[in-house]
Amino acid sequence: MPSATNWRVVLEYDGAAFNGWQSQPQGRCIQDVVEHALSRLLGGEAVTVHASGRTDAGVHALGQVCSFRAHADRPPERMLAGLNALLPPDVSCLEATPAPPDFHARFSATGKRYRYVIRVGPGRSALRRGRCWPIHWPLDVSAMEDALRRLVGRLDFTSFRAAGCSASSPVRTVDQMALLQVDDELHIEVHGEGFLRHMVRNIVGSAVDVGLGKRPPSWFDELIDRRDRSLAGRTAPGAGLYLVEVDYPATLTRS
Amino acid sequence: MPSATNWRVVLEYDGAAFNGWQSQPQGRCIQDVVEHALSRLLGGEAVTVHASGRTDAGVHALGQVCSFRAHADRPPERMLAGLNALLPPDVSCLEATPAPPDFHARFSATGKRYRYVIRVGPGRSALRRGRCWPIHWPLDVSAMEDALRRLVGRLDFTSFRAAGCSASSPVRTVDQMALLQVDDELHIEVHGEGFLRHMVRNIVGSAVDVGLGKRPPSWFDELIDRRDRSLAGRTAPGAGLYLVEVDYPATLTRS
Numbered sequence: 001m002p003s004a005t006n007w008r009v010v011l012e013y014d015g016a017a018f019n020g021w022q023s024q025p026q027g028r029c030i031q032d033v034v035e036h037a038l039s040r041l042l043g044g045e046a047v048t049v050h051a052s053g054r055t056d057a058g059v060h061a062l063g064q065v066c067s068f069r070a071h072a073d074r075p076p077e078r079m080l081a082g083l084n085a086l087l088p089p090d091v092s093c094l095e096a097t098p099a100p101p102d103f104h105a106r107f108s109a110t111g112k113r114y115r116y117v118i119r120v121g122p123g124r125s126a127l128r129r130g131r132c133w134p135i136h137w138p139l140d141v142s143a144m145e146d147a148l149r150r151l152v153g154r155l156d157f158t159s160f161r162a163a164g165c166s167a168s169s170p171v172r173t174v175d176q177m178a179l180l181q182v183d184d185e186l187h188i189e190v191h192g193e194g195f196l197r198h199m200v201r202n203i204v205g206s207a208v209d210v211g212l213g214k215r216p217p218s219w220f221d222e223l224i225d226r227r228d229r230s231l232a233g234r235t236a237p238g239a240g241l242y243l244v245e246v247d248y249p250a251t252l253t254r255s
Numbered sequence: 256m257p258s259a260t261n262w263r264v265v266l267e268y269d270g271a272a273f274n275g276w277q278s279q280p281q282g283r284c285i286q287d288v289v290e291h292a293l294s295r296l297l298g299g300e301a302v303t304v305h306a307s308g309r310t311d312a313g314v315h316a317l318g319q320v321c322s323f324r325a326h327a328d329r330p331p332e333r334m335l336a337g338l339n340a341l342l343p344p345d346v347s348c349l350e351a352t353p354a355p356p357d358f359h360a361r362f363s364a365t366g367k368r369y370r371y372v373i374r375v376g377p378g379r380s381a382l383r384r385g386r387c388w389p390i391h392w393p394l395d396v397s398a399m400e401d402a403l404r405r406l407v408g409r410l411d412f413t414s415f416r417a418a419g420c421s422a423s424s425p426v427r428t429v430d431q432m433a434l435l436q437v438d439d440e441l442h443i444e445v446h447g448e449g450f451l452r453h454m455v456r457n458i459v460g461s462a463v464d465v466g467l468g469k470r471p472p473s474w475f476d477e478l479i480d481r482r483d484r485s486l487a488g489r490t491a492p493g494a495g496l497y498l499v500e501v502d503y504p505a506t507l508t509r510s
Contacts, residue, residue, distance in 0.1 A: 012381045013382075014382050060382060062382070080377070089384045090384065091381050092379045092381040093378060094378055123349055124347045125347055126344065126346050126347040131382075
C-alpha cells in the first residue's frame, strides 16, 4: 500500500442549511458532506476530515481549512475540480493542495479571523436572510467600538465562554478588533490565536447591548474582571458569523 | 364602498427560486407571492400588483417598486410589517407608503439602475451561488471599460435587444455606465431611462467577450451601428443581475 498523502483543503460554505461542522446523529453537517464527496472522489476510500475548528449551526465559512490523509493518488487540480463537482451547492472548495506530513488543520493553526455581520434597520432583507443578525434599532457605533477595544490583549474570557466549552484555559489573545460600517451593515472583525466556544458570538451579543445603550462601554472591563458568563449579554445568532481565514506557519502550508 | 388607496411598495428579492416577476402557468413567480400575501393582509381583497418592470427568472431586486390599489384600509406601518410577516423568506418589503392616485410603478418610472455581478476566479463560491456570473478566466478590465463607455448616450440598442422584446423603439438613453472591482467581483453599474428586454444581460455578455480578448472594445461601436442582435455576445445569466433602484418624479412619491 502506498503511503498516504496529507491534504490541505480550503472550503467556503453557507451554514444556513447545516447543523454545524461536526458529524452528529441528527441534522445535515458539513463534515459528513465533505467526507462523502471525498469518498466518491477517492474510489470509495473512507477518510476522516479535520477542520481548523467546529463551526456551529448556521455559521458560515469564507476560508475554513481542513486536513485529511488519503491513499488514493489525485493531482491537486483534479482534487479541486472533483470536490466542486461532488459537493452540494452550499459548500465549495477554494484550494486543495498536498501538505507536509505534520500539517493538521486544527493543531497546526496559529490564528483565526472571524467576521460578524449585523444589519441595522427596519424590516428584513430577503437577500441577506440567514447571513446576518438583523437589529431593528439604531446602534451607538462609537460606544460599541469603545467597548470592543477593551478586549484586545491577552485576557481571561471566562465571561464570554459557552457553558459546554472544553478548553483547558479561558485565557486567549485577541490582537485585532475592528468595527466597520458597510452601508447598512456593521462588521465586527476579530483576529486572535484561538477562540473559546461561542466567544465571538458572546462578545457580539454584549457589544449590541452596549450599542443599544443598555450598558456602558466600561461594562466590558467588568466582564473581563468578574469572569462570570451569567453577567454578559446574549449569544448573537450563528447566522451572522463568518470564519474568514485560518493562519498556519508558512513551513506547513508549502507541500 | 370607500375609494381605493393607491400604494407604492419597495421590494427586495432573491430571484434564485423564482421564475421571474410575472404570473405564468408554470413555476413560482414574485407577482403571485406578493398578490397572495396582500390578499391575506387585506382580508381577502384581490389586488393586481404592477412592478416597474418584469424581472426575468433568477434576477434579483434590491429595490423593485410596485403599485396597487386596495380598498381595505391599513396604516403604512402595518402594511410593511404585515407584508414582511406574510411574504416568503426570499422576498421582503422595504417600504410601503400611500402614493398619489396617478402613481403607477411602471408608467411613472423615469429611470432605473441595474448592477451586474461577475465573480472572477477558479472554482465556485458557495455563498454566492445563484448571485453572480462565475467567470473562470482573467478579464481585461480596462478593455471592458473602454467598450462599455461607448454605450453612454442616446443610442439604438437593437443589437442588445432580445428576440421577444415588445418595445416600440430600440432607442434608449444610458447616462451612466461604470465598472467597479470589488475584491474578486466585477460590478457593472448601469443607469438609464429604461431598458429593452435582456439589454443589460446582452451588454454584459458582450463585455465579457471583450474582457476575454475575443473582441476589441471598438466592436461595441460596430454593434451599435449594425443593429443586429446576431452579432452581439451571449446573454449573461440572470443570476448576476440586480435591479438596484427605480426613479420617479418627486411629486409622485409623496403621498
